[in-house]
Each structure stands twice: as C-alpha cells, then as structure tokens.
Amino acid sequence: MKISADFTVVPDDFAKAAAPEYQVDGTPVVSFPFYVDQLDPSVQYLHWAFTDPDSIPVCGFEWIHWTVANLPVDALMFDFNDSHALQIPPDFSRQLPAMIPEAMQGRTSAASRFVGATNPQVTMRYNGPQPPDKDHDYTLHVWGTAAPLPGLNQGFWLNELLHALRDLPAVPDQGGIVLTGKA
Template sequence: MRCSTSKRCSARCFPNVASVLRYGNGMAFGGFRGNRQSVIWKWQFTRKCLRKLPFNARVLGVNKKRTGDTVRDTGTMLVSADFNTIPEQYAKNAPDDARVDGVPCVSFPFYIDHLNPAAKYLHWEFSDPDSIPVCGFEWIHWTMANLPVAALMFDPSDAHALQIPPDFSRRVTAMIPEAVQGRNSQASPLYGQDQRNLQLVAHYTGPQPPDKDHGYVLQIWGTTSPIAGLEQGFWLNEMLHGLEHSQVVDGGGITLIGKC
C-alpha cells in the first residue's frame, strides 16, 4: 500500500494496513483506500475489533512472536505499485499479443520494500474476492512459490530495491527455474480447459471482471526456506498447507482495482 500523496513512496507508512485477513469461512478482504488520516483511523479501528472476533483470524504471512507476556507481529514487508488501478495492458483490455487463448497473460510489476533479511524465499497469491457473487468462489489469478530472494535483481540506488518486473510470470521459468507457479481458476474442471496448457492454467491471468470494478488482492509471504513438495502447476491449497509448516518471517499485501 502507498498513501495518495506520492506515486512512488518508499516510506514505511503503516505496512500492515493493506494486509489481507482470512477467516475460517474462507472470506478474504484487504487494502484500505483513502487519505492518510482515514487510513490511520480505519486501521486502528480494525485492530481494536480484531481482539473481539469470536473466530480465528490472522494476518496471512505474519507470524506472531511471543516475548514474555507480549505477542507482537514480526512482519515488516511493504508491497506497492505505481498504480491503484491495474493498467489495461495487464487486464481486460490487453492487446492480442498480450493474451493466451483470449485471456490477458502479461503480469504487472510491483515492489517489495523493507523485507525481513531472514526471508530467503517469496510466495504469493493474486486473487479476486469480488468474484464470489459472480461465480460462487474467489477467483485465483496467479500463484507463485519458492522464488529465491537472492535471484532477484537489487539496485541499491533505487528507492525500491526489490522489484518484480512486468511479464514476470512468462519469463520466470527460464530465468529462475527453482521458482514454481501454481494453477489458477482457469484450471477448474468447471471450465473444461486443457490442463496441459500450462501457459493458460498455471501462469498469471489478468483481471476481466464482468459486472463491475473488482478489488484484487496480492498477498505475499516470506519464508526462511522453500516449501517442500511443490511442483509446477501446484494447487493453492497445497501452498497454503506448506506455509503452515514453514517458518514465515514476513508478509504483506496490497489491493488493486481491476476495471470492468
């Protein structure tokens, strides 16, 4: 998340505000928008309400560390982008050469700042909670696992030292073969797609909301080691189960708008 005063701000402003909360019933939401004052108020209100929730809720990707009688969040990651609305070339109005079988396939760029140095591997999920009223489930657009932080380019002179470049989904396998991508919702048996077409069913697919603008959630986790047992074309639940048995030392997220 970034405040509305700057397009590319490297300041660490409330890094957990845009974190995603996932509840036992599978609902997910995240990413407050508005001016800085309203963001502060909403986050304080949310933190206060979380203590009263009768069911288990946690900030995905952020472990709790107990020191004596005190429990504190260990997440410091700040996820940001140069836009609030996903640009057309990565979404519904992508040109023909940026599509596979008619589906947008060029992934958008984003930044990861203030990453905990103990985090050696990155994993993420990009999904659409607003698709639930449309199709009955949260649409998965992109999953990535076991991406070594050391394999990413660092530019000490740039305000954003850790960058995920455009079209990373299509390029990462050749550049960083140990990183794996999971199946998206195009792989659902409900849609009858060819499961061997991994460019479609196991890579980034861009937003194409049919009814109205949707809020798309990018959630990232940092772990000390890779998740064991994941191969190209894994399912999201396999990654989530793997995270439960991993040492997650950092996490963060951002909500972006996909135009109808």
C-alpha cells in the same frame, strides 16, 4: 514487508483490455510489475497469490489469478530508484520458467474443472483481471520464508501453498496490496 506498485488500478496491458498480442485464448497473460520492500533479513524465498475475492458472487469461488512459490530473493533485481526494493518486472510470469527454474507457478482458476481451460499458458501462469460485472478489488499477498516450501511442484493449487506456509514453524514476513481491476 511492504508491497507496492506504481498504480492502484491494474493497467490495460495487464488486464481485460490488453492488446491481442498480450493475450492467450482471450486471457491477458502479461503479469504486472510490483515491488517488495522492507523484508525481514531472514527472508530468502518469496511466495505469492494474486486472487479476486469479488468473483465469489459471480462464479461461486475466489478466482486464483497467479501463484508463485520458492522464488529465491537473490534472483531478483533491486529497483534503481530505491536500492532496498526488490522489483518483480512486467511479464515476469512468462519469463519465470526459463529465468529461475527452481521457482514454480501454481494453477489458476482457469484450470478448474468448472472452467476447463487446458493451455498451460493460461492454467499455470498469470491471468489478468477480467471482471465481468463491475470493478473488482484484487488482492496480492506475498509471504517471505527463510527456506523453500517443501512438497510443492509446478502446477500446485493455492490450498497446497497455504498448507505449506501453515506447516512452517513461523512465517517470518508477509505483506499485501489491493489493486482494482476495471470492468
């Protein structure tokens, strides 16, 4: 599996410098577009995590910005420029619940008891990069499976996604990309 985007630095619309209309409670909530290509033919569902390992020295843990599970591949659009690439469009996180009800999004670190946010638009949707100290490298890791992951519900935690993936006989496909978020 190959993951790609049209940028290496997350554009302002999807990050810290997003316009007020692209934020909720001061958090950027419009998710960035990306592509999934070269899928194993057995993959029917996608799952992903967008995290910030560079947040560990700042807050003591890897910040979870976005998690998705059980997204049917056949619900996605192919990019017109490359008939083999699946396209995750801009603002997919906010559109997802209505577009594809069987797919689910997990909690972000904003839902942590250490942060205390309560608005589901922030705690269970995409949160854009907002590094407070310097530029951070963010990891988007995507997994593909032949069947949906069992035992997950809307608002799952990242560790539950990782356990569900670990408990499979085999993860048929996976890939990732590192993107920079500007301070």
